[in-house]
Amino acid sequence: MDSRTTASPTGQTDYAFDRHGGWSWAVPYLVGIYALGLQVDPDLSPERFYQAALETGSYTEFEHAGRTYRLGPIINPPALIERFKSS
Template identity: 35%
Template sequence: MAKKEGMLVLDCTSHNGFISASYYDVSDPEKPEKCTGGFPGRPWKGEKDKIMAPSSLRSPAETYSVGDHSYQFNGRGGLSWSIPYVTGVLALGWQIAPDFSGEKMRELLFQSAYKNSEGNQFINPPEFIRMVQSEKDGKK
């Protein structure tokens, strides 16, 4: 129903979703060209029709007792971590161009992705933001 209303739906399933798992190089996490498809210890070549987004190597905040805050390092996660990452990148794009449709933003995610020699497409937030701004300004 949401798709019929023109909403962009981010889904963890392989049959409906367009997001796949990847992890970054811990020594250079800002470079999409150093990302690897899959999970640490279980890399894969990926699915060429999907955008690969970080799903592992995370340090989330946690609180178990009031006033006792800490962090936890997780070496391997799943697509449930990739979805919020992609959502955040899309939200940055909609801050620039709130009138862009979900489909337009999806197209820009794929157009801006870093493509490796195997044809995998890794999310590239700085390039995505640049392309959203360019499209908004009519510069393509």
């Protein structure tokens, strides 16, 4: 959970960029997305949320030192919420 741009406490039109993060960022982020899912589907279980997050997640690839690396799944909130609308 690294490299995030967020609203800044210094003003209404200011942003803050942080290079480093961790679980203290990841857990509230996931809980917030789960809460959005619950607004669409009040019966959404944590298990169904987790499975749908894996299935709708995005992947990214990059090359380094002649090797290709694939990262993911990376949570895709719009795709995830859309999944709950259609279920």
